[in-house]
Amino acid sequence: MDEVRPEGSSSCSTEAEQTQSRDTIVETAPSFSPSGWCPRELAFAPFVPLVEDQQQKEDKRVNAAGKFSKYRAFVRKPLVARLTKEIVETYQICNPQFKYSEDLNPKRFLTSPSTGVLNDGYDNLNSDLILTVNLVLIHVEKSRRYTVKDLLGHGTFGQVAKCWDSDTNSFVAVKIIKNQPAYYQQALVEVTILTTLNKKYDPEDKHHIVRIFDYFVYQRHLCICFELLDTNLYELIKMNHFRGLSLGIVQLFSKQILCGLALLKDAGIIHCDLKPENILLCASTVKPAEIKIIDFGSACMENRTVYSYIQSRYYRSPEVLLGYQYTTAIDMWSFGCIVAELFLGLPLFPGASEFDLLKRMIEIIGGQPPDYVLRDAKNTSKFFKCIGSLQNIEISEGSKNGSVYQALTEEEYEARDLKKPSIGKEYFKHMNLEAIVSNYPYRKNLPQEDIAKESQIRLALIDFLRGLVEFDPAKRWSPFQASKHPFVTGEPFTHPYRPSPETPHIPVVQNIKVDNHKGGGHWFAAGLSPNVSHLQL
Ligand SMILES: Nc1ncnc2c1ncn2[C@@H]1O[C@H](COP(=O)(O)OP(=O)(O)OP(=O)(O)O)[C@@H](O)[C@H]1O
Numbered sequence: 001m002d003e004v005r006p007e008g009s010s011s012c013s014t015e016a017e018q019t020q021s022r023d024t025i026v027e028t029a030p031s032f033s034p035s036g037w038c039p040r041e042l043a044f045a046p047f048v049p050l051v052e053d054q055q056q057k058e059d060k061r062v063n064a065a066g067k068f069s070k071y072r073a074f075v076r077k078p079l080v081a082r083l084t085k086e087i088v089e090t091y092q093i094c095n096p097q098f099k100y101s102e103d104l105n106p107k108r109f110l111t112s113p114s115t116g117v118l119n120d121g122y123d124n125l126n127s128d129l130i131l132t133v134n135l136v137l138i139h140v141e142k143s144r145r146y147t148v149k150d151l152l153g154h155g156t157f158g159q160v161a162k163c164w165d166s167d168t169n170s171f172v173a174v175k176i177i178k179n180q181p182a183y184y185q186q187a188l189v190e191v192t193i194l195t196t197l198n199k200k201y202d203p204e205d206k207h208h209i210v211r212i213f214d215y216f217v218y219q220r221h222l223c224i225c226f227e228l229l230d231t232n233l234y235e236l237i238k239m240n241h242f243r244g245l246s247l248g249i250v251q252l253f254s255k256q257i258l259c260g261l262a263l264l265k266d267a268g269i270i271h272c273d274l275k276p277e278n279i280l281l282c283a284s285t286v287k288p289a290e291i292k293i294i295d296f297g298s299a300c301m302e303n304r305t306v307y308s309y310i311q312s313r314y315y316r317s318p319e320v321l322l323g324y325q326y327t328t329a330i331d332m333w334s335f336g337c338i339v340a341e342l343f344l345g346l347p348l349f350p351g352a353s354e355f356d357l358l359k360r361m362i363e364i365i366g367g368q369p370p371d372y373v374l375r376d377a378k379n380t381s382k383f384f385k386c387i388g389s390l391q392n393i394e395i396s397e398g399s400k401n402g403s404v405y406q407a408l409t410e411e412e413y414e415a416r417d418l419k420k421p422s423i424g425k426e427y428f429k430h431m432n433l434e435a436i437v438s439n440y441p442y443r444k445n446l447p448q449e450d451i452a453k454e455s456q457i458r459l460a461l462i463d464f465l466r467g468l469v470e471f472d473p474a475k476r477w478s479p480f481q482a483s484k485h486p487f488v489t490g491e492p493f494t495h496p497y498r499p500s501p502e503t504p505h506i507p508v509v510q511n512i513k514v515d516n517h518k519g520g521g522h523w524f525a526a527g528l529s530p531n532v533s534h535l536q537l
């Protein structure tokens with residue numbers, strides 16, 4: 001679950017993975033399908049340009065035969081000749097005995113490594129089902145067929161494939177879980193939690209949680225079928241060259257994530273792995289800026305918090321890091337980290353180790369976890385030394401001053417752990433939250449009045465983040481409280497926000513539209529997919 005960033009992403013789109021998947025396609029690209037080439041295959045198909053004399057020779061040969069005018073036309077345009085959907089006819093012109101059969105197509109592997117060594121050759125050494133283009137995943141009981149078309153991503157639990165559902169004539173995303181009992185069991189929890197959330201808590205699909213359609217076992221792999229979504233937020237930030245998104249978009253996404261988190265809180269469910277990779281844009285062009293939360297593979301009920309090693313490191317809350325009991329408030333911490341990252345383009349706490357993570361939290365936020373947490377947490381002694389009497393601990397005390405705990409220095413940690421803690425790069429010039437957000441570069445050539453407007457919204461953002469990346473889980477804002485903050489509601493920010501006590505109510509986001517007037521925003525330079533190109537990031 002730990003990741004290295006900016007490169008680290010569980011989705012199939014890091015530089016290395018892109019090269020790998022491109023190579024996989026190139027290796028086997030001479031295959032052709034009766035239905036023609038899909039655009040992605042076109043982009044990566046091998047093209048060997050014919051040199052002039054070769055082409056003339058071929059032309060001559062064809063002319064001599066006197067009946068291959070169609071073929072000649074193709075030779076003049078070799079790219080068209082190689083990629084045309086009429087290639088079967090072309091082959092038949094060359095050899096009247098030629099018969100096309102899909103079975104003769106070389107397999108196009110989507111899984112790497114693609115050698116079958118487990119499960120009678122169906123699985124690779126990582127217990128992943130070896131996926132090939134056009135492999136059909138069959139839900140036997142329902143006689144339902146899902147034809148694999150592409151790989152969308154992979155992660156700890158397995159692979160996610162884009163599949164054609166011939167029952168509904170639409171594409172879906174199928175998560176194919178690794179063939180191992182522990183993953184199988186945990187994935188069943190994902191099925192149960194998502195089914196409950198979808199059916200019981202959000203029947204009208206208004207809370208930005210991915211929809212689950214079906215699940216079944218294929219070749220000993222649990223397959224979970226979801227609605228097909230688009231780019232994840234980490235990819236979106238990456239497309240923007242890690243320069244952060246406009247405040248208008250950050251606000252819009254925040255509102256929707258909060259709407260999802262409010263539902264989770266109401267259902268007593270903790271996501272446990274909220275991060276930009278697990279928030280995806282919807283594929284619909286009708287609501288272009290709509291997002292959904294995915295990956296409930298680590299989720300648990302609030303009253304059944306069995307695992308202590310949860311949350312991806314950059315988004316890990318202090319209570320999880322310290323081994324203290326946790327609640328839905330840990331997702332609010334991750335949410336705060338995500339909001340900051342959407343604005344900054346880089347993670348707020350890119351800790352290279354847990355020691356580094358805690359050090360960055362203490363520096364950037366100021367203060368430290370409250371003494372009542374440090375007193376009861378299992379891992380406190382890994383990171384803190386006690387410098388006073390534990391009897392002096394007041395339950396509500398959370399400030400650094402007056403605490404009986406002091407964070408270990410790097411040297412003290414090394415002496416205790418017998419190894420140097422990994423310390424990552426400093427990405428920000430300034431080391432406290434206010435300065436990091438206020439001094440973040442404004443978009444070039446932004447008129448003075450827009451700078452003034454944006455600096456006001458940045459103040460609101462700082463106040464908003466402070467309520468989320470709050471060390472004390474009891475004081476951290478709930479989704480409902482956060483959703484009333486001026487940064488989210490768009491009301492003018494005049495003074496620090498004091499949330500009213502928690503009331504059980506789930507806010508619903510409707511009529512999603514992009515408000516580009518909220519903040520001037522940063523620049524957006526990368527080539528975007530059609531679904532994101534019209535977002536004013
Ligand atoms: N419904 C979907 N539509 C489109 N792409 C998806 C969908 N679900 C997952 N993906 C892609 O697959 C990737 C991995 O999915 P997911 O996070 O569910 O797997 P995981 O094995 O649980 O990953 P992790 O290692 O983060 O726990 C996602 O980051 C995303 O890019």
